[in-house]
Amino acid sequence: MRLQQNSLLALYSLFEFAGDPTRHISAAEIAEKYQVSPHHLAKVLAELARAGIVQSVRGVGGGYRFAGNARRLTLLDVIARFEDVGSGPADRRERTPADRALNTVLTEIDEIAKATLKSITLATLLRLSAQKADGEPAPVAAAAEGRPQR
Amino acid sequence: MSRRKAARPDTPPAAAAQRADLTIRPVRRGDLEAVIAIDTQVTGLEKRDYWRSVYRRYGESASPGAQFLVADASGAVVGFVIGEVRDWEFGAPPCGWVFAIDVQPDARLAGIGTRLLQSILAGFRRAGVRKVRTMLASDNTLILSFFRSQGMMAGRFIPLEMDLEG
Numbered sequence: 001m002r003l004q005q006n007s008l009l010a011l012y013s014l015f016e017f018a019g020d021p022t023r024h025i026s027a028a029e030i031a032e033k034y035q036v037s038p039h040h041l042a043k044v045l046a047e048l049a050r051a052g053i054v055q056s057v058r059g060v061g062g063g064y065r066f067a068g069n070a071r072r073l074t075l076l077d078v079i080a081r082f083e084d085v086g087s088g089p090a091d092r093r094e095r096t097p098a099d100r101a102l103n104t105v106l107t108e109i110d111e112i113a114k115a116t117l118k119s120i121t122l123a124t125l126l127r128l129s130a131q132k133a134d135g136e137p138a139p140v141a142a143a144a145e146g147r148p149q150r
Numbered sequence: 151m152s153r154r155k156a157a158r159p160d161t162p163p164a165a166a167a168q169r170a171d172l173t174i175r176p177v178r179r180g181d182l183e184a185v186i187a188i189d190t191q192v193t194g195l196e197k198r199d200y201w202r203s204v205y206r207r208y209g210e211s212a213s214p215g216a217q218f219l220v221a222d223a224s225g226a227v228v229g230f231v232i233g234e235v236r237d238w239e240f241g242a243p244p245c246g247w248v249f250a251i252d253v254q255p256d257a258r259l260a261g262i263g264t265r266l267l268q269s270i271l272a273g274f275r276r277a278g279v280r281k282v283r284t285m286l287a288s289d290n291t292l293i294l295s296f297f298r299s300q301g302m303m304a305g306r307f308i309p310l311e312m313d314l315e316g
Contacts, residue, residue, distance in 0.1 A: 119294035
C-alpha cells in the first residue's frame with residue numbers, strides 16, 4: 001500500500017507535533033526535516049488545523065502545536081482527510097466474471113488495510129518509532145509523551 | 151473456544167494505572183457473578199452456562215498455562231482476562247493465547263486493562279512461552295487499538311472462514 005503525498009506530510013507533521021506536544025513547530029522546520037515543499041506542507045497543515053488536530057500559534061516562536069489526543073487519533077482518521085482509503089467495489093468495474101473475482105480479492109485487501117490503519121493510534125506509531133533495535137517495545141505512555149525511551 | 155467481543159480495557163495515564171487498591175489475582179468461584187455481570191453489560195447477552203464452563207476449564211484448571219485472572223478493586227471485581235498456553239496449535243510452537251479481556255465500563259480509563267494484560271503475560275512467561283497471540287473481529291476497533299497500544303502487531307497467521315451451506 002502506498003500513501004499519497006498529502007497523507008504522508010500530515011503523518012510526518014503529526015509525528016513531530018505529538019512527539020512533543022508542548023512545543024510549537026514551524027512549517028518550515030518540518031519541511032526542511034522531511035525535504036518537502038513548504039508551500040505544499042502549509043496546505044496540509046491548514047487542513048489539519050481546520051480539523052482541530054493541530055492549532056496554529058501566531059507570533060514570535062509561533063508555528064503549530066498538537067491539539068488532538070494521540071491515544072485516540074488513528075492513522076485512518078488522518079489519512080481519510082486526504083485520500084479515499086480502500087475505494088471498494090463500487091468504484092471498480094465489474095463487467096466480467098474475472099472483474100468480480102478480482103474485486104472480491106481486492107476488497108478483502110482493502111478491508112484489512114482499513115482495519116489496520118483504524119487500529120493504530122498516533123501514540124502507538126510513536127511507540128513503534130521508539131522501539132529499540134532489538135525490537136523491544138517502548139512504554140506507551142513515554143512514547144506518547146515524547147519522553148526518552150529507557 | 152470462541153473469541154468474545156471485549157470491552158476496551160483502556161490505556162490511561164501511567165499514574166492512574168498504579169492505583170493502590172487494585173489487585174490482579176486468580177478468579178474465585180465467588181467472582182463468577184461479577185464476571186457474568188460485566189460480560190452481560192458489555193455484550194448485552196447473558197451467557198451463564200458458558201461462563202460456568204469457562205470457570206471449570208480455566209478457573210479450576212490445574213494446568214500451569216491456563217489463567218483466569220480478575221481485577222479486584224477493594225473487593226469488587228471490575229475486570230478479567232482469560233488465556234492459556236496452547237501447544238502446537240495451527241502448527242505453531244507453544245504460545246500464550248489471550249481469548250477474553252473485559253473491564254467494567256465505569257472502571258475504564260484507569261489502566262485496569264493494561265494491568266490485566268501485563269499480569270497474564272507474566273504468567274505466560276513463567277510458563278515458558280515467549281509469544282502471545284489473540285484474535286478478534288476486524289471491526290472491533292477499540293480492543294484492536296488497545297492490543298496495538300500494548301505492542302501487539304499482525305502476526306504470521308491469517309484467519310480464514312467460510313459459510314457452510316445446506
